[in-house]
Amino acid sequence: MDLRNLSLESPLLSMLEDMLEVSEEAEKGGRNNASRAYVRDAKAMAATPADVVEFPDRYVFVVDMPGIKGSEMKVQVENDNVLVVSGERRRGKEEGVKYVRMERRVGKFMRKFVIPENADKDAISAVTQDGVLTVTVPKYPPPQPKRPKTIEVKAA
Secondary structure, three states, X not given: OOHXXXXXXXXXXXXXXXXXXXXXXXXXXXXXXXXXXXXXHHHHHHOOOEEEEEOOOEEEEEEEOOOOOHXXXXXXXXXXXXXXXXEEEOOOOOOOOOOOOOOOOOEEEEEEEEOOOOEOHHHOEEEEEOOEEEEEEEEOOOOOOOOOOOOOOOOO
């Protein structure tokens, strides 16, 4: 069943979200920390939209990260071939304030992408503007085809 087709007010979707919620106390020392962390990361990845575009000379990863400052975003390369983009949007904690309706997502944002072998991992750059993070990964130039080597034939 594709959950993306359900409306935001769907009771099934609400129930699934409640089942997947991880309390702060459980994160700090509760049972099944590994499985809870996996569920939390899976939720973060599912809720972070991204586009990947290939150009002749580069790959561009465009990730929506609303409400997160550039200094709070993290871009890393893990295991030499996995690009990890992450951040966290926190709810304001002002005294006397009560949210009447809260539709904008808070919590972790994360995406992981496998970087192709022809990518120059040492030249990756990242820029953020208006809540959209753009990570550019240049490609190595294609290898030059080897030319046949001509051997001079000498007469004896």
